[in-house]
Amino acid sequence: MISYDAQSLKQLAVFNTSPTGMAASIWQSGQGPAADAKGNIYFVTGNGSWDGTQNFSESFIKLDSRLNLLDWFTPTNHLALDNKDDDINSSGPMLVPETTLVMDAGKSGALYLVDTKHMGHLGDENAVQGFPISTSHVHSIAYWNSAHNGPMIYLWGQKDQLRVYKFKDGKLETTPFTILPEVNGGHPGAMVSISANGNKDGILWAALQASGDAWHESRPGILHAYSADDVHHELWNSLQNAARDDCNNYSKMAPPTIANGKVYLASFGEKNIGTGRLCVYGLLPDGGPPLAPANLTANAGDAEVTLSWSLSPAARTYNVKRSSAQNALFSTIASGLTSPGFVDESAINGRTYFYAVSAANSNGESANSAQVNATPLRPGQIIKKAH
Template sequence: AGIWMSGQAPSADTDGNLYLSTGNGTVGTTANRRDTINRGESFLKLTRNGTNFTIASWFTPYNFTNLENGDVDLGSAGLLLIPGTSLAFSGGKEGKLYLVNRDNIGGLSGSTTADTNIVQSFSPSSHQFHGGPVWWDGPGGSYSYVQLSTDFLRQYKFNPPTGKFLLPNFAQSPTAAAGGQPGGLLALSANGTNAGSGIVWATHNVSGDANQAVVTGILRAYNAQNVSNELWNSGQLSARDAVGNLAKFVAPTVANGKVYLATFSNRLNVYGLLPEPLLTIGRAGTNVVLSWPTNTFLNYVLQDNTNLLATNWVTTTNPAVATNGGFQVTIPASRAASFYRLKR
């Protein structure tokens, strides 16, 4: 069996055990389907034994023959090790997600109709899953996020008392990935558990199937507390932010306060916050002219108040005029002395 997981790396716990999934391939032997000599269509826990690894535990879906024959193998995604638990979470090309116990992943069910040997399984859709889930311990609970091909980004809330996910999904994105592969490749950034800091980053195809051709991609940012709230996407100002050609099976990387995204357009895109605009003051005859550079992502407005420490600043009534790559507001000399600030 092959190990590919759509480019995801094996997961590792603090004891040095490795966790991975395998694709199409032989399952055990004809005489013994539970033999560890061959473990296609499986989740594997590998433990170091000298200079080698041995299979310490494994799980194979009951319908492995159908997965193999239909090329809807289990091995299309990496495993998420859920923090603070002994659980692992992943799925495959069948569109089914599996929650398993890492201490005893489950083996092969004795049933021919269901996986009775695992913690939980459910299907967000019938489409393929690539990449892997991401996780956040947020202020209102703990969540995992997945986005299958041709599907919405889905947010599932974890219920610690039962050790399972609450169904149906807690929230979903307003926009689905386009038809075809790969669906959303995800990353999550947050300032710990602080409210308002969690962002789910998702990159996916805009149209077309990336498994059949080079297609255009997009990067989206969602509020991790509720992914029905999209914060930004690279298509809002495509002249500046467009992804270009999607790099299939490549998730965003978040580091140094920036988001790095490889592409098939022969470039690495780096996204980050734009600099704060500088408010400058000048004169035009007896009038005062306040100016700041154009910033089409963060929309700033000019506010004023006669009290610098006030909490009730209001938008300046004088109109802002776009000119020479910036905005200008003219304040007549007859106006009372005031303080001015830019606010987004």
């Protein structure tokens, strides 16, 4: 970990988790460190070298803002975790609000709850709590203090069910408060986030692979929205209206981000490379899809066709579609257009093309407009018709 001056970007300090060893990375499934009100920094390391003096694999670490080591905790079985590549830091640290506790869960499915005032160094007996919270990897944990149910955490581990645990007397109850019956298909499980109006109206957002295992390949993704007070009540998911809401292939380790009344989700898009996207979800406006565009015209030129149409009320974007025969199946050649015009520069001289345009907004896509056709020609070209 390296600190820099915020103004000059001058390097100020470095903390190396394994200066005389190897690895012990601050992996945390891509999640950042945590920081308390005093500016102390918390992170958890993965497998590597450990000696309890300089090298700290499989450990909770507490630093001050100058990156001086203040305290640490390492579980009893750290050597076994190293040998199995069972990093304890796959969820990343979470400071539990209104307590002095920090928690983290790892690839083995075990969770540790540690007191930041006295982390205790080596040994499970020094943790406030440690127990198996999932059957496999845990890559994300969300916390919410519900007015109805009290403080709870949410996780959906790899090849496991969505689980909710409640806090009681400063510890987690080891029996889940709620478990959903659905088991996800494999790696990495869900990345979870909470949106709420304080301690009311909580929504649990869970992004994960819709099927299969995403360890070595991109898999179709799905974003779920559940009532955070009762996760048996699914409010919505991104495949209910896939034509409108599907974000395509799941980007693992990318949690849903909530800001300004919207939910932001990254994905790989339709392919492994080159089609990445950011999907933005929010409340839909009242009403239905826009009306089909009217007054579509097509003017042929040299190897191009210029299309124009009238604005459709309530439309956000337009799609242009083309076919090579009247009333044949259309292919979309342009989408996301924000103005009522388009030039088809892929047209070939001498061929007749048929066009239609549709309008779209957050509530869906309109029907197609009336068809028009045009035949592009080079200057002076005449099409001979058979008699």
